[in-house]
Amino acid sequence: MARRADGRVNSTDRTKRYTPDTFEDGSAVRRLAAQPQEAPKEARPLKSGVSSQTRRNRARATQISAGYAVFLAIVCTLCIAACVAYVKLQTVVTTQAEDITSKEKELSDLKADNDAYYNTTVASEDLEAVKEAAQNRLGMKYADESQVIYFNDSENSYVRQYQDVPDAK
Structure with missing residues (x-):
């Protein structure tokens, strides 16, 4: 098998082809590809092993533009306002539910008192007396048939008399 100077297999040898993503079982260790001897001037590593272009990219990536910061501030403000409004509405709903419960209890108490007063009144009065x-x-005296006048009430409601009742014939 013929190898080139950088350790890769020659393309003319088709028996085994090594690519960076292939995996080979066994105890053989692959040779690392040789590092280029001279890096271009703008990408030359500094003392820390990181190129100046990489440092500039990292510095640019950590900065936030003013427009994006304003956008984030507006979105955060809107989210907080929505949360506050939700909590206020939840408080109003809870308060109204408590008021409804107290009014229903008051109504049931008044109905019970009214029924008790009615029963007391009915029991104390002798209708025959x-x-x-x-x-x-x-x-x-009881009214005679000639004194009773019948009206047709289509709404099934009570009647208020604002004039004299006409004679029925």
């Missing part, structure tokens, strides 16, 4: 007092002491 009221009927007897109205008929005997006050001279009240």
